Amino acid sequence: xxxxxxxxxxxxxxxxxGAGRAEVSAVASIESATSEDLVFVEDEKHLAAALxxxxxxxxxxxxxxxxxxDRPVLVSDHPKLAFARAARLLQQRSRLDGSQQQRGVHPTAxxxxxxxxxxxxxxxxxxxxxxxxxxxSNTRIGAGSTIGAGVRIGHDCEIYPNVTIYPGTLLGHRVxxxxxxxxxxxxxxxxxxxxxxxxxxxxxxxxxxIEDDVEIxxxxxxxxxxxxxxxxxxxxxxxxxxHIGHNCQIGEDVVxxxxxxxxxxxxxxxxxxxGGQVGIGExxxxxxxxxxxxxxxxxxxxxxxxxxxxxxxxxxxxxxxxLKQLAALxxxxxx
Numbered sequence: 001x002x003x004x005x006x007x008x009x010x011x012x013x014x015x016x017x018g019a020g021r022a023e024v025s026a027v028a029s030i031e032s033a034t035s036e037d038l039v040f041v042e043d044e045k046h047l048a049a050a051l052x053x054x055x056x057x058x059x060x061x062x063x064x065x066x067x068x069x070d071r072p073v074l075v076s077d078h079p080k081l082a083f084a085r086a087a088r089l090l091q092q093r094s095r096l097d098g099s100q101q102q103r104g105v106h107p108t109a110x111x112x113x114x115x116x117x118x119x120x121x122x123x124x125x126x127x128x129x130x131x132x133x134x135x136x137s138n139t140r141i142g143a144g145s146t147i148g149a150g151v152r153i154g155h156d157c158e159i160y161p162n163v164t165i166y167p168g169t170l171l172g173h174r175v176x177x178x179x180x181x182x183x184x185x186x187x188x189x190x191x192x193x194x195x196x197x198x199x200x201x202x203x204x205x206x207x208x209x210i211e212d213d214v215e216i217x218x219x220x221x222x223x224x225x226x227x228x229x230x231x232x233x234x235x236x237x238x239x240x241x242x243h244i245g246h247n248c249q250i251g252e253d254v255v256x257x258x259x260x261x262x263x264x265x266x267x268x269x270x271x272x273x274x275g276g277q278v279g280i281g282e283x284x285x286x287x288x289x290x291x292x293x294x295x296x297x298x299x300x301x302x303x304x305x306x307x308x309x310x311x312x313x314x315x316x317x318x319x320x321x322x323l324k325q326l327a328a329l330x331x332x333x334x335x
Contacts, residue, residue, distance in 0.1 A: 001025060001093045002036070005057050009074050012085040014059065018072030024056045025094070027087040038090075040083035059083045106143075118155070136173065148184070154212070166224060172212035178240070180219040184208040187223040187230075187246025187264055202226060204246065211235075217242065217258070226264070233270075245282070257294070271307075279314075292316055 002023035009016040028037035030046070033055035040059040041050045047067060050058045057072040058064070059079050067073060076082035105111055105123040115129050118137035123129065125143045133147050136155030141147065145159055148167035153159070157175045165171075166184030177183065189202035206225025210232045216222070217240035224230055225247045232238070232250045239258040244250065248262055251270035260274050263282035268274070273291045281300030286292065289307030297314030298304060304311055310319040317325075 001090075003090060003093055005072050005074065008038070008086050008089060011089050012074070012076065012082045014074035014076040014082050016072065016074050017065070018057070018070070022056060022072050024090070026090055027083065028055070030055065038083070038086055040079045042079050059086065109141075124161070130167070142179070160218075166208070169208045169210070169224070171210045172214070172234075174213050175210055176215040178216060178218040178220075181216050182221045183210070183216070184224045185221060187226050189226050189246060189264070206230065206246070208232075214238070220244075223248075223264075239276075251288070263300070293319070 002025045005016055005022050005024065024038045025036045028034070028039060030039050030050050030053045033039050033053050035054055035056045037055050038057050038059065039050055039053060039055040041047050042061065044063040047060055047064055050060070051067065051069045051071050057074060059074045059076060059082050061079050062075060062077065064073050065075055074082065103120055103122050106125045108125045109123045109127045111117070111123065111129045112131040112133070114131045115133040117135050118139070120137050121135050122140040124141060127141045127143060128146045129141065130147060130149040132150045134152045136153060138155055139153055139157040141159045142161035142163060144161050145163040147165050148169065150168045151165050153171045154173035154175065156173055157171060159177050160179040162179050163177050164182045169184035184207070186204035189204060190199040191202050192199050204224060204226050206228045208222055208224045208230045211234040213235045214232050216238045219240055220238055220242045222230060222232065222244045223246040228247060230244065230246055230248050233252045235253040236250050238256045241259045242256050243261045245262050245264040247265040249267045251268055251272065253270060254268050254272045256274045257276040259276055260278040262280050265283045266280050267285045269286060269288040271289045272286050275292060275294035275296065277295045278292055280298040283301045284298045285303045287303065287305040290304050291310045292304065293310060293312040296312055296316045298316050304316060311317060312319045313322045
């Protein structure tokens with residue numbers, strides 16, 4: 001579905017120079033772009049290549065304001081962000097166009113009679129929707145997904161194939177859950193009988209709450225609370241193969257990269273960035289704005305604080321301190 005450059009410029013807050021009636025339908029790299037694609041450049045040194053490409057239009061910074069070219073340019077003070085917003089607009093239009101043809105419940109899907117589904121949702125082949133489920137408008141449930149009893153899913157959500165959402169889980173609006181994710185499963189909680197040495201399951205009767213605009217990667221797993229709730233707050237982005245244990249509290253706009261593992265009852269405050277393969281012990285707290293590098297480790301009950309401070313290593317330390325220690329070890333090894 002094509003969208004005019006004028007519409008895109010208005011939607012993303014960019015200034016359009018050139019033919020506003022021209023239309024594009026997708027985004028691409030400079031190398032692979034066609035006449036129907038939109039590309040972007042953040043650095044002036046790449047502008048000439050973008051203008052020589054086959055792209056239908058270019059998003060660029062203020063440095064492109066005076067560029068001599070007949071190619072339409074959308075000028076923005078943050079080209080990469082503008083490009084991301086334009087891509088989302090084009091994807092939404094494309095999805096809307098496709099969903100007009102595919103809305104409804106596939107004949108092989110199983111939907112309980114008590115489920116409340118908005119009229120314009122899509123339920124794909126072999127999906128199972130249990131009793132008392134509520135699903136908002138313009139939401140898609142992918143093939144083979146299982147939605148447990150009492151689950152509530154907001155509007156404009158995308159649940160990809162083979163996702164499992166356990167009973168009682170709550171999802172806000174515009175949530176994206178990629179294939180194979182498991183949401184709301186029991187936490188890893190057991191009590192050891194000192195006499196027999198056997199382990200008995202501790203109750204896992206809480207719930208999982210996922211707020212608006214969260215994206216959850218493929219094969220990620222997020223446990224429900226043991227007695228209360230696990231909560232993923234607005235705008236958090238969770239990569240593939242991430243595990244989040246029971247009772248965790250994940251703050252707004254947190255970013256968690258692939259293969260990270262969080263034990264139970266961890267608090268991750270607003271704006272934290274966790275690199276790939278990070279491991280965090282139970283009851284730890286990562287305060288607002290902390291950045292923890294890949295394979296960093298935080299011991300149980302520890303607190304990392306310092307907005308904008310980068311930590312690295314196991315146990316995690318401020319990056320400068322960690323690098324000094326590595327340098328000291330290197331000097332000792334040479335002696």
